[in-house]
Amino acid sequence: MLVFLQSFLFYNKNNESLITVSVYGAENFSALRCRTTRIEYIRRGQPDAGFPLFETESLKWPGFVEFDDVNGKVLTYSAQDSTYKVFDLKNYTLLYSVSDKNVQEIKIRTSSSVPLKILSIEDGTVLKSFSHLLHRNKKVDFIEQFNEKLLVKQEGENLQILDVRNFQLTEVSRTEFMTPSAFIFLYELQLFLTFRNRSVAVWNFRAGSINVSSILTGKCLAKIKSGNECKEKKAWKFQNTVAEALEDITALYYDEDRDEIYTGNRHGLVHVWSN
Incomplete structure (x- = not known):
């Protein structure tokens, strides 16, 4: 048979x-x-x-x-x-x-956004309600809240850090930030620890800044940071933001004659900061 x-x-x-x-x-x-x-x-x-x-x-x-x-x-x-x-x-x-005999087809899909609400810990009133966009058909590794920051990580995607006060979004490359097995948040220091395998990493939420101080007194005379409306001459055709320009700076030079600051970062980009 x-x-x-x-x-x-x-x-x-x-x-x-x-x-x-x-x-x-x-x-x-x-x-x-x-x-x-x-x-x-x-x-x-x-x-x-x-x-x-x-x-x-x-x-x-x-x-x-x-x-x-x-x-x-x-x-x-x-x-x-x-x-x-x-x-x-x-x-x-x-x-x-x-x-239901009237149903002709059912599709299973991942939602393209996740609805979120921020509640008052005192009385439970809704302080803010919004939706955060997700990559379709990608597994959500975690969604964590740390003070005013929301951390969202999907499988194979960059880490997204959303400031829920102004909805400013910062991304950390998936090659630099891999999904950890555990978190520890250090609220007073504004830091958080990630644990993966046998490695522990320390992270913060601050973008870099350039401080101009007096040599004689040490007093801060000027500061260049991502929130400043400073004049930035873009490097060639790369149109990145001020925050991106201040990340991972590897070299800094001050030109006294032109009163300009030159910075270079690990991406090989050179930025000129003028007064």
Whole structure:
């Protein structure tokens, strides 16, 4: 007796398992059969140690099953009773179902923004309500609040630091700031610590500044910072902001004849600051 089998594989990173979805020739390839096997069982040479999934569901054509890796969900459709069901990919428990013959299609997607509210700790009144835009179909690694700063990190994206007072947005390159396993916020020092593997890093929210002081008295005569309306001559065709120009300065020179300050940063850009 010949048994024809077709199947595809899905790696479930939520619980380190391999899901197979198969159709059999004995059923005219019309019904989907799902099974999960933990990776550790496969490594032990025990591929039969898994168990079937969604046995109570009628997944005959045109029924289907879809796996949403981004949101950690499974969507099934039973054509027999026109019912969509959403399951949790971690433990395959049923979350909710949608039964409506008028529904033609369901799409699972990640929201393009996250709604946020800032409440008064004293009486709970809403001080500010806003939405922060997200990159579509990218997992949110974390959203942390530190005083007036909001830290948002998505998988494979730059760290975003939003000042909720004026909505000024600062980004830190994903190559410099990788998602940590834990945070410690030092509120009095306006610093925060990140822990990743065996490394600890210290971060602050301050952009750089250039201070001009008197040699005789040490008194600060002038300050160049990101909030200043100072005259900045852009370097060639690069049109970056004042805050960006003050980041990671590697060289500084003062021209007494022209009364100008020249700075260079790690990006290889030279900026001229004139009075």
